[in-house]
Amino acid sequence: MKMTRRQLLKAGVAASAVYSPWMIARAQARPVKLAAILPLTGAFAFAGNAALEAFRDFTDRVNDSGGIGGRRLELIVEDDGYDVARGTAAFNRIVQRESADELVFVYGDSTGLSKALAPEITRLRLPYTATSFSNELADPNTYPTIFVFGPTYNDMAGALLQQIRLQRGRGAKIFLCYSNSEFGRDPIPFIKERAARLGFQIVGEEITPLAIADATPIVTKLRQTQPDFVILQGYVLTVEPILIRAAREQGVRATFMGTYYSAELALMQRAGAAADGFIVTYHNAYYYDATVPAVEQIRALRRAKGRDLSYRTTYYMGSWMAMDVITEAMRRAHAAGKLTRPGMIEALEGLGDYNAGGQARNLRWVNHRLPFTKLYRANVRDGRFDAISDWIDGTKV
Numbered sequence: 082m083k084m085t086r087r088q089l090l091k092a093g094v095a096a097s098a099v100y101s102p103w104m105i106a107r108a109q110a111r112p113v114k115l116a117a118i119l120p121l122t123g124a125f126a127f128a129g130n131a132a133l134e135a136f137r138d139f140t141d142r143v144n145d146s147g148g149i150g151g152r153r154l155e156l157i158v159e160d161d162g163y164d165v166a167r168g169t170a171a172f173n174r175i176v177q178r179e180s181a182d183e184l185v186f187v188y189g190d191s192t193g194l195s196k197a198l199a200p201e202i203t204r205l206r207l208p209y210t211a212t213s214f215s216n217e218l219a220d221p222n223t224y225p226t227i228f229v230f231g232p233t234y235n236d237m238a239g240a241l242l243q244q245i246r247l248q249r250g251r252g253a254k255i256f257l258c259y260s261n262s263e264f265g266r267d268p269i270p271f272i273k274e275r276a277a278r279l280g281f282q283i284v285g286e287e288i289t290p291l292a293i294a295d296a297t298p299i300v301t302k303l304r305q306t307q308p309d310f311v312i313l314q315g316y317v318l319t320v321e322p323i324l325i326r327a328a329r330e331q332g333v334r335a336t337f338m339g340t341y342y343s344a345e346l347a348l349m350q351r352a353g354a355a356a357d358g359f360i361v362t363y364h365n366a367y368y369y370d371a372t373v374p375a376v377e378q379i380r381a382l383r384r385a386k387g388r389d390l391s392y393r394t395t396y397y398m399g400s401w402m403a404m405d406v407i408t409e410a411m412r413r414a415h416a417a418g419k420l421t422r423p424g425m426i427e428a429l430e431g432l433g434d435y436n437a438g439g440q441a442r443n444l445r446w447v448n449h450r451l452p453f454t455k456l457y458r459a460n461v462r463d464g465r466f467d468a469i470s471d472w473i474d475g476t477k478v
Contacts, residue, residue, distance in 0.1 A: 112155035113148070113411055113420065114184040116175045118168050118194070119212075121160035124292050125317045128342075128396040129190070132212070133158060135393075135400035136188075142382050143408050150415035154408065155183075161190050163291075168194040176205060185414075185425050186407050189213075192263040199224050208410075208425040210403060214341060215267050219450035226426055229450035230403050231441070234268035234314070236452045236475020237340040237362040241312060242275055243478045244360060244456055244470070248336070249309050251280030256308035256335065258287045258299060258324065265291075265315020268340075272312065284308050292319035296327040303333045311335045317342045321359075322351035329355040336360060341454075345395045349461050359459040361466065364451070365402050365440050368393040369465060375401065375438030402440040409435055442472050452476050 117136055120129035136156055143154045157175060161168035168190055175187070187202070189195050189211035195218055202209045202224070209227050211218070216233040218224060232240075245253050255276060259265035265288070276283055285306040287299050303311065311328075313321055316339075325337050337359045344361035366373040369392065379401060383390055410432060414424040432444040442453040452475035457466035 110152070111183055112153045114155045114157055114179055115186045115188065115407060116157040116159070116179070116184060117188045118159045118161050118171050118175075118190050119188075120163035120190050121158075123162035123164065124319055125163050128212075128317050128394075129160075129163075131394045131396040132400035135397040136404060138379070138382055138386075138388075139401055139404035139408070141386065142378075149408065149411045149420065152415075152420075154411075157184075161194065163191060165191070165193045165197050169197055172198055172201075176207070181205075181422060185411065185420065185422055188403065188407075192218075192267055195227075196263055199227060202226060206422050206426075208422055208429065210407075212399075213264070214450075215263070216271070217267075219448050221449045224449075226422070227449060228429060228446070230406060231341065231364045231399075231450070232362070232452045232454045232475040233450055234340060235271040236450070236478070237454055238268040238272045238312070238314075239275065239475055239478030240362050240454050240456060240470075240473045241338050241340070241360065242272070242279060242281070243473065244338075245281065245310050246279055253281045253310060254284045254306070254308045255281050256285040256287075256303060256306055256311045257283060258289065258311060258313050258320070260291045260315030260320070261288050262291060262315050268314060289320060291316065293323060296320070296324040299324055300327045300331050300333065303328055303335065304331060308335045311337045313337065313339045313343060318345060318347050318351065321348055322356070325359065326352045326355040341395075341399075344457060344466060346392065346464065346466075347394070349459055349464060354461055356459045357461040360469070361457050361459070362454045363395065363457050363466065364442075364454040365395065365398045367395070367466065368398060373439040375405070375440045378438055398440065402437050405437040405440065406432065406435070406444065409437075447476055 119132055120126055140154050140156045148154055159171035161171050186208045192213040192215045195211040195213045206226055210230050214229055214231050214233050216235045218227050219229045219233050285302050321343050340362050344363035349356040366375055370376055410425055410428040414420045414428040435444045441451055453472045455468055455472055456470040458469050460467045
């Protein structure tokens with residue numbers, strides 16, 4: 082049957098819509114988007130800006146090597162000032178503005194913000210991680226699209242309590258000092274329950290703002306209770322240096338301890354000799370650890386870009402590790418023809434054979450968390466944290 086001119090044109094348009102190389106190239110040219118909500122202002126701005134530097138460095142690394150299957154990686158950044166309301170507004174702007182087939186991952190800020198957003202993240206089936214290591218978020222049955230890129234605060238606290246048992250045994254006296262925030266309160270019930278089971282005494286407790294100017298009231302309580310150990314939680318060096326310096330000046334001899342966000346060299350730089358012996362949990366690499374492949378990757382990229390090669394903080398290192406894991410999942414999802422939100426979840430859950438350049442023990446999730454950490458002790462003389470344990474499995478402490 083002979084086709085009319087209109088029928089021929091219609092058939093040609095249909096064929097071009099399916100087979101046109103121009104259409105395929107245009108689809109491939111669409112960016113892959115990752116949004117980061119960070120505290121670029123406010124009390125934790127120094128950590129947020131260090132994280133942003135890592136995000137931008139790794140984005141350059143990906144795009145310089147061809148992107149994600151030929152698609153450019155685009156980083157979307159919002160500042161929330163470590164404020165839940167601002168962070169929620171930023172999140173809403175992002176998800177309303179961006180298309181679901183381009184925005185395939187969101188990186189959030191803080192335990193408080195992440196808990197507030199968790200139901201909506203789950204409804205949107207949006208892959209997500211954050212600066213938080215909240216125990217509540219590491220629950221794939223409730224939040225199947227949220228991943229905790231490290232041990233939870235309970236895992237970290239368990240490692241500290243294991244060290245207390247090794248150093249002092251039953252009867253050890255512990256003082257708890259933590260911020261009045263979701264971040265600060267998160268592991269406290271676990272610590273109290275586990276300490277009782279191990280035969281430790283909680284001899285004092287102090288709840289503070291995120292930052293303080295004067296540690297005298299806390300030091301007075303420490304002198305009255307005479308603890309063997311002081312566990313600090315819910316700060317990012319906004320309390321630790323002030324407190325330990327004041328405590329040492331007043332003759333307090335307790336061993337001070339903290340979790341991931343205390344494990345930064347600035348602790349020693351700000352507190353001086355008083356920081357010596359401070360014990361922390363930490364699960365990434367330090368920038369001075371030349372045996373870790375990720376460190377040389379960072380140095381190589383920054384050297385090629387003409388960027389500063391001096392010390393990068395733990396906040397930078399953790400963010401580099403997160404970007405490494407997220408973009409590897411993007412590559413695997415693309416290779417499987419599933420660079421979508423559901424495809425990202427599938428890819429992330431299958432990353433057990435990937436080690437992120439040596440920045441984590443492995444990527445084998447336990448309830449969507451990586452439960453391994455190490456203990457380090459501050460060495461003021463050498464200006465570094467020295468490892469005092471091998472990997473500790475948070476599921477077994």
